[in-house]
Amino acid sequence: MGSLQLKSIRKAYGTHDVLKGIDLEVKDGEFVIFVGPSGCGKSTLLRSIAGLEDVTSGAVLINGTDVTVTPPAKRGISMVFQSYALYPHLTVKDNMGLGLKQAGTAKDEIDNRVEKASSMLSLAPYLARRPAELSGGQRQRVAIGRAIVREPELFLFDEPLSNLDAALRVQTRLEIARLHRSLKATMIYVTHDQVEAMTLADKIVVMNAGAIEQIGSPMELYNRPANVFVAGFIGSPQMNFIPAEKLEQSGAKTVGIRPEHITLSREQGTWAAKVIHVEHLGADTIIYLESDQTGLLTARLFGEHKYEPDETVYATPDTGHMHRFDENDQAIRA
Known part of the structure; x- marks a missing residue:
């Protein structure tokens, strides 16, 4: 399908x-997800790849070709947006095939591609509906099918599940x-939902304030x-962060421990809470x-x-899963 290279991409407004x-x-063939908080630049980056910005x-290179100034329609990409953007007066079949029709593709070829895509997406029974x-969920699948029939070099998804309820998000995911x-296919997908990123991606790009914080597998x-930002953004519930001085940890500013790496006991443990x-x-x-020793903690069991509010317990961290961060919030590797 398609490879992508971004070289020193900068976008400024004033x-x-x-x-x-x-x-x-x-x-x-990679499935790459851009993830980060609202305003971090992930959708702007996707739109820059598409040529919409x-x-x-x-420079933007697709399959080794510089497309930085190439119009969107000639970049070999298909994009699925948060809104379905379907024509209400057209059937599912016509919505899926419209782009090919406008490009002058033969009717038999359009029919074959629509049939193939509708089979993949379980849309065959709905082709005559509007x-x-x-x-x-079905409308979003039509929007995805419309992208598939174009057989693009890259599939770009801009928060495609945001308008769906929880059950449909899981199903469509x-x-x-x-x-x-x-x-x-090569797919690039934007979301603010780190659960989507963790469950779908081959590679996640964590963004913050217009820059990449870390790239890696889930x-x-x-x-x-790599740092406190990534540690706090990836994982739900969020990682616990404790000032290292409270734990007498030398050489670190902050210690992190995930909620699932804390055990509780009513009899004894490391921290009374x-x-x-x-x-x-x-x-x-x-x-x-x-x-008193750590401040607010979250434990996941x-x-x-059966624990009750105001009950006194003892929390014990798994020290083998502690993360240490320096004064610049960067991870300290053992």
Whole structure:
């Protein structure tokens, strides 16, 4: 399909830099996700790849060809947006095939591609329907199908699941993952949801304030975050951060421990703490604690556990899973 190279991509509006010199390489067939908080520049970066935003400086290369000033329609990309952007008066079949029709593709070829894409996305029974007759999830699948039939070099997704409810997000996420395996296509996907990023990506690009904080596989970012920002952004509930001086940890400013790496006991343990709040989730129990030694702590226990607010407990961290960060919030590697 397609490879992508970004070389020192900078995007500025006046004196405000939205993208601050982005360098990135995406290999043929990879599923890469840009993730980060609102305003970090991830959608601007995606739109710069698509050609919907002109870059201030730097170069965009697709399959080794410089497309920095190439119009979007000639970059060999297909984009799926947060909004479905379907024509209400056209059927599913016509919506999916419209771009090919406008490009002058033969009718038989359009029919073949639409049939293939609709089969992949379980849309075959709905080809004669119009968007108003479809659910939100079905409409998003039509938008994805419209991208598939163009057989692009790159698929670009801009927060495609944001308008769906929780159950449909999970279902559509699974369909996108299956689609990637089936097409072996290069996909670049933007989301603010780190769960989406962790479950879909081959490689995650964590962005903050227009710059890349870390690039790696989901578990690389989870197990070896480069800094406090990545450690706090990846993982739910968020990693606990404790001033190192409170734990008498020399050579570090901050110590991090994930909620699932803390055990609780009513008898004894490392830190005495008071239960503030308990969330019973069935498969997990999330317990919020206050300790004089550490401040606010979150513990995640597997299964159902009976703890009550104001109860005194003892929290013990798994020291083998502690993360240490220096005065610049960078990870200290052992």
